[in-house]
Amino acid sequence: MSGFEFSGLTASFGGERVIGPLSLDVREGERIALVGKSGAGKSTLIKLIHERVDGHSSLVPQDLGLVNALPVFHNVFMGQLDAHAAWYNTLTLIRPFRKDKDAVRQLLTELAMADKFWTPTASLSGGQRQRVAIARAIYRQSNLLLADEPISALDGPMAHLVMKALSQRFTTSVIALHDVEMALAYSTRVVGIQDGQIALDEASDRLTAADITPLY
């Protein structure tokens, strides 16, 4: 699955509606940047989409969802657990196969993380942890990427590196970003969320930073 069309998206928290009802229609090949101030409902919307597509997407949640006790390799490998039999996965926990190691190492090299291959994720810095979650999402090899602030802990050059890698690997994506410049640079369409509703929906090349700022 890559494109989707949802209507009547709603979410409540503690009896209070935080999202919707709203409709969102995403076509294959679109790269959407979700913008809006914190608390507007971006994370909730991403979780909702993830549920609606029955998990058939690569997800980078804000809390990353890493298994802290496992090394970087295994955390990335987890993106493809469904592709192998139980015995294969079990063996990989103890002694990974060469082809999996090579594939993961290549990916990590691209993200400038190859030297941390066997490091348990618990001992990584915030930016490194974020890149492990991104590597896992890429390794998952789904067409649709859902990411919630995937570059919040990365510095400038690294953030661009990661965003480039993501746009190369995924045909369709919905990425929540608080950095307006990055949102404009790496998206084809910007969706602005305000108080749980869509307040802005426009092609990126017709927008400037000044059009987005009022949302914050």
Next chain:
Amino acid sequence: MYLSPTARISLLFLAIAVSALFFADIAITTANPWRDLGQFFLGVATPDFFSTEGLATALLRTVAFAFVGVALGAACGFLLSLVYRFYPVRMFCAFIRAIHELFWALIFLQFFGFHPLTGVLAIAIPYSGIFAKVYSEILEESDPGPGRLLPPGTGVVSAFLYARIPDCWVQMRTYTAYRLECGLRSSAILGFVGLPTLGFYLETSFSQGLYSEAGAMLIMFYVLIATIPLWVKPKLLPIYVLSAPFFLGEGMPIVWGNVERFFTEDIIPAPIRNGEGLADLGAWFNDLMLNEALPGIWNTVLLTQIALVATGILALLAFPLISNHFGGPVRRTSGHVFLVIARSTPEYILAYILLQLWGPSMLPAAVALALHNGGIIGHLIGRQTNTVLLRPDAPTGFNRYSWELVPRVYRSFLAFLFYRWEIIMRETAILGILGIYTLGLYVDSAIQQIRFDRAMVLILITALLNIGIDILGRYIRRKLALQTMPTC
């Protein structure tokens, strides 16, 4: 006058214990208790490590039974923890862990005889119940996030191995290693019912008045437990576990006819076995309840309440011994030694020694229970105070103790105490085997009279009493919002 809920519950339990003292049989009955105690300490001070070759065998068997029993218990407990959410499984686990290792040993002795299986199962069965509970709690607390992120279609086994186990691994390993220490204690006391572990040799030396030999055994046992971090290494564990079954000793062969007879005849209530009517069964049950179960329950509860409060008082007195906020390094080192000895000596061995020296009454039993349990809680609380940062101008001496530290640790102190309530009761019941009038005495004498039907009913009652206290203890901890980690 306003009293906080924790203060109110403390005073209530104190009042119960004080009134229990009026009904309890507290006395020193031996002619010369202090001389005997002095001789015992002299024996410990002049240990004789070479008088008997039994010492090395005793230690080897103790370690072997502990390893096999704990490993089997951990494996079964892990499997049970996977299905622990089902109510029947929880009840089953609560039941098997409510019966003390020595009771299990007494049961298996009746039909397996002195076969190694008796000792292994006596440890493995109650430990399975405990492992199942603690493992399932650890698994439940693991972070559910990674599991939710797995691609749809991921197999159950892969999901469990990648998203659950790694998060819990360290905690499960730490707890299992801790249980191994408990297993060494359980294994040692199995000797008191005749299995070839430390307790057997200790009892032999003691009954012959060979205090130096007994002292050597105790010292070796402390060394064994204190050096666990040195000789139990993750890499060596598989070797230990695989080789331990070969060091359990030969024992006696199992007579399968006995096993069959035990289940088809021995444990059937006598009136049913003899084809008598329901009226006779009623009379049999009444007699059992009135003459054995009720007095046993009464004494068990009395002693438990006294021992619980004595444990609390001792723990509160003992924790400053190892706290960084008091005294110098010399005092703290001796404090550590005292608490290590108090908590590594199984209460059963402490009670046995004190009973030999002071004669049979509830006093030695209560002191033994308080020493062991107070040592454990005092150690944990003392360690906790070391994480407390006091302001630079904090009061010193008794004011520091009563105003700064006790208020800060009192809640977790109560949590540990109520957690151990059920453990103290389980031990209290078993101490009856040594001759005080708790449930264990009636179980033991029923077995000696070869009336297993009665023994089984009494063990069942003991288990139910423990489950009841466990539920009550958990209720109080929940009411007061006290949290704790498991201890043994």
